Amino acid sequence: MKFxxxxxxxxxxxxxxxxxxxMSASAQDAPPPQEKGPAAADAMLHALDVKYPAPYRxxxxxxxxxxLDRVFTYLDRTTPAELxxxxxxxxVTDLSRADPEAVLKPGDFRLTSYEWGVTYLGMLAAGSATxxxxxxxxxxxxxxxxxxxxRAYLPAVQADPAGSAAPIKSxxxxxxxxxxxxxxxxxxxxxxxGSKVDYGQxxxxxxxxxTKKEYRLKDGTLARGGPDGKGGVKxxxxxxxxxxxxxxxxxxxxxxxxxxxGDRKHYDDAVRxxxxxxxxxxxxxxxxxxxxxxxxMRDHPEFHWARAxxxxxxxxxxxxxxxxxxxxxxxAVLEQLRAHIRGLAAYQAKEGxxxxxxxxxxxxxxxxxxxxxxxxxxxxxxxxxxxxxxxGPMANLAWNAVxxxxxxxxxIEGICVGTGMAFDPAFYAYRPTSVKAAxxxxxxxxxxxxxxxxxxxxxxxxxxxxxxxxxxxx
Numbered sequence: 001m002k003f004x005x006x007x008x009x010x011x012x013x014x015x016x017x018x019x020x021x022x023m024s025a026s027a028q029d030a031p032p033p034q035e036k037g038p039a040a041a042d043a044m045l046h047a048l049d050v051k052y053p054a055p056y057r058x059x060x061x062x063x064x065x066x067x068l069d070r071v072f073t074y075l076d077r078t079t080p081a082e083l084x085x086x087x088x089x090x091x092v093t094d095l096s097r098a099d100p101e102a103v104l105k106p107g108d109f110r111l112t113s114y115e116w117g118v119t120y121l122g123m124l125a126a127g128s129a130t131x132x133x134x135x136x137x138x139x140x141x142x143x144x145x146x147x148x149x150x151r152a153y154l155p156a157v158q159a160d161p162a163g164s165a166a167p168i169k170s171x172x173x174x175x176x177x178x179x180x181x182x183x184x185x186x187x188x189x190x191x192x193x194g195s196k197v198d199y200g201q202x203x204x205x206x207x208x209x210x211t212k213k214e215y216r217l218k219d220g221t222l223a224r225g226g227p228d229g230k231g232g233v234k235x236x237x238x239x240x241x242x243x244x245x246x247x248x249x250x251x252x253x254x255x256x257x258x259x260x261x262g263d264r265k266h267y268d269d270a271v272r273x274x275x276x277x278x279x280x281x282x283x284x285x286x287x288x289x290x291x292x293x294x295x296x297m298r299d300h301p302e303f304h305w306a307r308a309x310x311x312x313x314x315x316x317x318x319x320x321x322x323x324x325x326x327x328x329x330x331x332a333v334l335e336q337l338r339a340h341i342r343g344l345a346a347y348q349a350k351e352g353x354x355x356x357x358x359x360x361x362x363x364x365x366x367x368x369x370x371x372x373x374x375x376x377x378x379x380x381x382x383x384x385x386x387x388x389x390x391x392g393p394m395a396n397l398a399w400n401a402v403x404x405x406x407x408x409x410x411x412i413e414g415i416c417v418g419t420g421m422a423f424d425p426a427f428y429a430y431r432p433t434s435v436k437a438a439x440x441x442x443x444x445x446x447x448x449x450x451x452x453x454x455x456x457x458x459x460x461x462x463x464x465x466x467x468x469x470x471x472x473x474x
Contacts, residue, residue, distance in 0.1 A: 047465060053351050054400040056467060058460040061452045065130050067403045068448045072126070074410025075119070075441060076138055078108035081145045083167060095148040098156045100165040108436060111142055112171045114249060115438035117182025122445025124189055129449035139190055143197045146171070150201045172205065177214055177222065177249035180206035185318070188256040203260070210253045211269065217295060220269070221276040222246045236420070240295035243421055247277050248311035252318035259322040270319050271329030277312070278336050287343015288358050291428075292421030301423040304358040307416060307439065310372030313340050314443075317379045334385060341386055344373055348394055352401030356416060356428055363429045367405045367414035371443035374398035378450040381458070388458045389469040396460055396467065399451040402444055407435070415440035 050056065082105040083092035092102045109116060120139045127135030146168060153166035161173045174180040184206035187199045215226030217240060224246070225239040233239045251273045258266035281289045283302070289312050291305040316337040323330055347358045353365035354373060378395040380386045405413045415437035422428065459470040 050465075054397075054404045056397075056400075057462070058396045058455050058467070059400065059403070059451070061130070061456065064399070064403075064448045064452050064455075065132070067406050068126050068130065068445060069132075070406055070408065070410040071412065071441060071444055072123075072135060072138070072410070075109070076134075079111060079116075079142075080105045080107050081111070081142045083149075095145075095152055098153045098166070102167055104167045109438045109441075112146065112168045112179075112183060113438060114178045114182040115442065117184075117186045118442030119438070119445065120183075120186035120442070121189060122442040122449070124186070124193060125449035126445045128193075129452040135445075136193075136195075139186070140195055140197060143187065143190060143195065143199070147198050147202060150205070154201060154205075171202075174206065174209045174213075176224075177210065177246050180209045181246075181249040181253045184210060184253045185256055188253070188260050191260065192256075203257075207253065207257050210250045211257065211266065214250060217242075219276060220272060221280075222250045222273060223295075237422075238294050241421070242277065242280060242293040242295075244277065244281055244289050244291050244305075244308040245311045247273065247315040248318075251315045255319040255322050264324075264327075267323055267327055268329070270323065271327065271333060274316060274319065274333050274336060275329070282336070282340070284339065286359060287339060287346065289340070301421065303422070303425060303428055305419065305428055306354050306356055306358050306366050306369030307372070307419070309340075309344065309358060310369045310376070310443070313337065313344065313376040314372050316340070317376045317383075317385075320383070320385070337380065338386060341377055341380055341391065344377075345391065345394060348373075348398065352397040354398075356431070357425065360425065360429070363425075364433070365401075365414065366416050366433075367402060367412060368416060368437070368440035368443050370398050371402045371440060371447040374402060374447035375443060375450045378447070378454040382450065382454050388454075392454060392458055392460055392469050393467045395451065395454060399447050402447055406444065411435040412440045412444055 083095070083102045084090060084105045085092055085101050086103040087101060092099060104111060120143070123135045123139045127133065149166070149168050150172065153164075153168070154172055156164040157166050157169060157172040166172055170179045171183060184203060187203050187206070190197065191199050215223055217223045221242065223240055223242055224236055225234055225241040228234045251270050254266045254270035254273065258264060258270065278289075280293045283290065286304070288304045289309050290300060290302040291308045292303075293300050316333055319333055320330070320337065323333065344354070344358070347354055349355065349361070349365055351365060353367070353370045355361055356363040356366045374395050377386070377391050377398070381388045381392050381395060407413060413435055414433050415435070416431050416439070417434055417437045418439070419428070419431050457473060459473055460467055461470045462468070463470070
């Protein structure tokens with residue numbers, strides 16, 4: 001038996017030390033236990049149960065639907081699709097003529113607000129995700145009522161915009177994007193989904209307002225603070241003001257008009273709006289948007305209000321849903337969406353929520369914005385815009401946080417009430433919350449629906465105690 005020379009042995013040891021993998025295929029295996037016998041008291045501490053404030057897992061479809069059903073039951077009960085006489089309270093059943101005494105039967109929420117445009121979108125999404133026809137039926141019943149009222153009352157409103165009466169006058173004679181944009185979006189989405197409601201007149205009214213009548217800056221950006229019709233200027237709060245909210249109130253409507261009419265000029269307008277809002281209002285260092293911008297000012301009130309950022313990210317996922325991939329602006333919108341989602345991800349709180357002012361953790365955690373982010377991020381995962389490994393867990397965490405705010409009776413807590421733009425942090429930080437704030441119900445429905453779709457497409461589970469992507473489902 002020959003033994004290696006001392007020099008060769010030394011060389012072998014050095015090579016093995018420098019290149020351990022090359023020397024042994026098992027070099028990366030875990031070392032054997034150093035002790036045998038009973039485990040030490042600290043051996044499994046990493047696997048202890050954790051008391052998370054909301055479930056730390058991916059909810060299954062039945063669990064999500066149970067939450068959505070509570071919301072549905074509450075909304076169906078408290079938003080009647082009926083007319084009554086405003087004096088006697090008696091039911092008005094003849095919808096073929098304009099009755100100046102008729103009003104919508106009061107409920108908890110208005111059927112023609114922009115918030116309810118979002119709620120109709122949420123109902124459509126929930127119906128699609130769950131297969132429960134009650135959700136689409138909710139939309140169809142109320143859209144049908146609005147269509148009938150439009151036929152009956154539009155001639156009178158057009159003949160006398162100031163003096164005429166109509167149960168849905170704010171829609172028939174819109175004065176702001178809030179009156180028209182989100183409703184128009186819901187009409188076109190329902191139509192594309194196969195609804196039999198006659199949307200012709202209604203899409204004509206709201207589509208024409210969004211694309212031709214809403215005030216714009218000189219470069220065509222949707223704006224507020226234009227002429228008031230009396231020789232002055234609408235000061236809300238100042239002349240030539242951009243509100244980030246309007247990225248949602250008008251831009252998806254433009255994109256869907258492109259889809260429903262085939263006229264690509266609407267796609268062009270939608271892309272231009274995303275780019276021009278973003279150029280003025282997106283902070284690339286933070287990855288989030290400011291709420292308000294005033295043309296002509298050197299400095300702007302850079303407050304990163306959560307729900308406004310929600311309207312922006314939601315606008316982009318809705319535009320991408322119908323924007324042709326061969327459109328010259330498609331990639332720009334996609335990259336802006338990715339930049340925004342990446343920025344938002346950095347601010348999610350440990351409980352799953354985002355704060356009222358996103359980058360100020362001393363403000364309260366807000367439900368409607370968190371719901372919108374859960375929806376938009378899950379939609380981006382489902383469409384392949386962002387990676388499920390990175391963003392699926394945070395979308396699930398956000399949904400679980402939102403679900404924790406849905407009460408047994410279907411009302412939702414922690415929703416910021418309506419909010420204008422302001423120039424100081426106190427205004428945003430102290431805005432009240434209310435279960436009667438309509439802004440959170442549509443986003444909650446959208447979020448739950450998209451989470452069902454995401455968790456149906458991908459599997460998320462615990463790996464070494466962390467919620468992680470575990471591949472696609474067969």
